[in-house]
Amino acid sequence: MPKLLRSSETAGCGATIELENGEVVYVSIAQTGVLVRRWDMNGGLIKSLLSNFFGTKLYNESSVYQNAQTARALSLMYPEQASPLGFKNPVLAAFSNAIWHCASAAEVCAVLNEALAMAPELGEEANRAVPQRTFSKSDEKIVSDLADLMAKGDTKPDAFYDVAVLPHPKEDILLAIEREILRETSDARVEWLAVGAMFLPSFQEGIGPKPLSWFGVDLAELQRSTPDLKEQAKVLAQNPDRERAEQFLTVMKIESDQIQARIDAALRLREARKRQVRTAPLPRDAVPHSPPLTNPIPAAVPGRSRAPAPALREQLLFDKAGKAIIRPDDLLPVIVGYSNAALRTLGISEDEAIRRTEHGDGGRFALESLVRTLKDARTYPEASYYAKFHTDEDGEIDSIHHGWCFDSFAMVNGHEVSLLQGLRFADTIDGVLSAFFASAILPTIGAYWHGLYDRDYQIVETPKELNELIFGGTLKEASGDTQGILRTPLGLRIQKVDGTTQCICLCYSETEGILDIGCTISADGQAYEAVRTVLREPEGRTLY
Numbered sequence: 138m139p140k141l142l143r144s145s146e147t148a149g150c151g152a153t154i155e156l157e158n159g160e161v162v163y164v165s166i167a168q169t170g171v172l173v174r175r176w177d178m179n180g181g182l183i184k185s186l187l188s189n190f191f192g193t194k195l196y197n198e199s200s201v202y203q204n205a206q207t208a209r210a211l212s213l214m215y216p217e218q219a220s221p222l223g224f225k226n227p228v229l230a231a232f233s234n235a236i237w238h239c240a241s242a243a244e245v246c247a248v249l250n251e252a253l254a255m256a257p258e259l260g261e262e263a264n265r266a267v268p269q270r271t272f273s274k275s276d277e278k279i280v281s282d283l284a285d286l287m288a289k290g291d292t293k294p295d296a297f298y299d300v301a302v303l304p305h306p307k308e309d310i311l312l313a314i315e316r317e318i319l320r321e322t323s324d325a326r327v328e329w330l331a332v333g334a335m336f337l338p339s340f341q342e343g344i345g346p347k348p349l350s351w352f353g354v355d356l357a358e359l360q361r362s363t364p365d366l367k368e369q370a371k372v373l374a375q376n377p378d379r380e381r382a383e384q385f386l387t388v389m390k391i392e393s394d395q396i397q398a399r400i401d402a403a404l405r406l407r408e409a410r411k412r413q414v415r416t417a418p419l420p421r422d423a424v425p426h427s428p429p430l431t432n433p434i435p436a437a438v439p440g441r442s443r444a445p446a447p448a449l450r451e452q453l454l455f456d457k458a459g460k461a462i463i464r465p466d467d468l469l470p471v472i473v474g475y476s477n478a479a480l481r482t483l484g485i486s487e488d489e490a491i492r493r494t495e496h497g498d499g500g501r502f503a504l505e506s507l508v509r510t511l512k513d514a515r516t517y518p519e520a521s522y523y524a525k526f527h528t529d530e531d532g533e534i535d536s537i538h539h540g541w542c543f544d545s546f547a548m549v550n551g552h553e554v555s556l557l558q559g560l561r562f563a564d565t566i567d568g569v570l571s572a573f574f575a576s577a578i579l580p581t582i583g584a585y586w587h588g589l590y591d592r593d594y595q596i597v598e599t600p601k602e603l604n605e606l607i608f609g610g611t612l613k614e615a616s617g618d619t620q621g622i623l624r625t626p627l628g629l630r631i632q633k634v635d636g637t638t639q640c641i642c643l644c645y646s647e648t649e650g651i652l653d654i655g656c657t658i659s660a661d662g663q664a665y666e667a668v669r670t671v672l673r674e675p676e677g678r679t680l681y
Contacts, residue, residue, distance in 0.1 A: 139237050141221045150226055152233045160242045166229045170199035173249060175242040195242060196249035204228060210252040211235040244402035251319050251406060279305050279313035283333055295351045297385050299344040307337055311396065315403040331400050338389040338396065351386060353378035463566065463629040465598050475574045476582055478510045483524060483543055483583030490537045494526060501525050504545060513568035515561040521548045522556060540586025545579060561662035572664035573629060573640045576656035594646040594654055597627060612650050612673045622651060622672050636660040650675040
């Protein structure tokens with residue numbers, strides 16, 4: 138736990154805080170501005186005193202207005218004040234409280250310097266957000282210019298380049314990346330931003346116009362010009378740039394560690410921002426996104442799962458009417474990812490289907506890899522998961538030449554049950570998406586020809602697609618409320634009913650028309666088979 142070493146609001150306004158990792162941070166609040174330093178207390182009295190005046194600056198801002206903005210953002214990010222920090226000065230209270238919640242000095246640096254950039258997303262007034270939008274545009278330009286440099290391919294991964302090659306000063310690029318990480322909503326782009334930051338240590342002062350290989354010589358050129366391995370080793374050992382390259386490698390290692398610490402701090406801060414944004418009051422009829430998970434998924438049976446359950450990401454949050462929606466942009470990428478994983482197992486050719494049924498093991502396909510892919514899904518201990526060709530009421534597989542489809546199962550304690558009975562899903566966004574896929578989408582994977590009966594539906598993605606289905610002459614007017622269907626939100630509609638979670642999605646089937654398809658998840662996390670409700674019939678059924 139952090140410690141408040143000393144503080145004062147009379148003889149100088151400031152506080153000295155020891156973080157959990159042992160680093161000490163000093164914050165000074167004055168009319169001339171706010172200064173935050175890392176205080177090295179491990180080098181004796183003289184060094185400790187000097188570090189108070191000359192230590193690493195983590196935050197240094199003289200603008201009173203900007204410091205007030207930063208304090209406002211920090212108070213919104215960390216609304217719960219630590220009990221030892223009962224300061225009357227609001228700026229000191231906000232800064233010290235933010236420092237208290239940081240794990241390291243690097244995180245303090247990221248939190249304080251990026252707090253103002255986060256103010257618009259943390260509930261700042263619109264007029265205060267205007268300068269940040271301009272700032273955001275400049276950050277996007279800086280990051281875009283770095284991406285262009287990386288995409289050109291003119292820089293090698295095993296060479297140093299002069300900082301003049303960069304399109305902007307290195308520190309400006311790093312700060313832009315940190316701010317972009319904080320405001321970016323796409324996890325995939327955040328990963329790219331983190332990779333881009335680790336591109337920077339290859340650019341150093343004093344390299345000059347000619348790149349410097351990490352080994353002192355270009356290995357590819359050496360291999361072309363000197364085929365003999367012994368001669369190559371000799372050239373590597375005696376090349377005049379070897380010592381210079383080793384010096385830059387040492388600098389690069391130190392800088393890489395520093396940048397990684399800053400990026401890690403920005404990533405943690407991004408998660409903290411997301412949590413704080415979700416706790417803000419929601420406007421009426423708002424559809425909330427990504428609240429934090431507070432209750433773990435219930436165990437399927439006593440004991441530990443055979444494989445560790447994935448990290449529980451986000452708990453569902455509902456509006457006053459008990460409803461939430463996962464929009465197509467959030468729903469479809471997850472469904473596509475799971476579908477691709479399923480197709481790797483179930484997307485087989487007719488020849489393979491015949492071999493499996495007539496000469497093989499009856500068409501049993503292991504689904505272990507798919508089950509491990511499903512996020513926030515808990516397995517039974519020692520259970521196995523698999524799919525088999527669908528059979529008729531007599532247990533017979535129909536002619537495989539006319540098409541096939543799969544049913545999915547779990548073997549639990551020696552008993553074969555449906556796949557859904559062998560899984561439990563968390564009450565999170567990821568858990569609901571996994572349950573909806575396993576219940577409503579997985580049965581359509583690997584279905585072919587006659588096997589598509591009752592399994593040929595597709596998610597309606599856009600209002601344009603819905604309009605074309607209704608007014609393009611493909612559906613009957615006899616049944617269904619046209620305006621009601623057009624008003625139906627696209628995406629996964631979720632509602633809490635008597636302790637259960639109901640998930641419904643608008644789909645289109647060539648044999649059934651427009652329909653709602655959905656599943657129910659019980660309070661203990663079990664999902665049930667999808668139920669289809671026809672909203673509008675097609676003009677004519679497709680014959681297979």
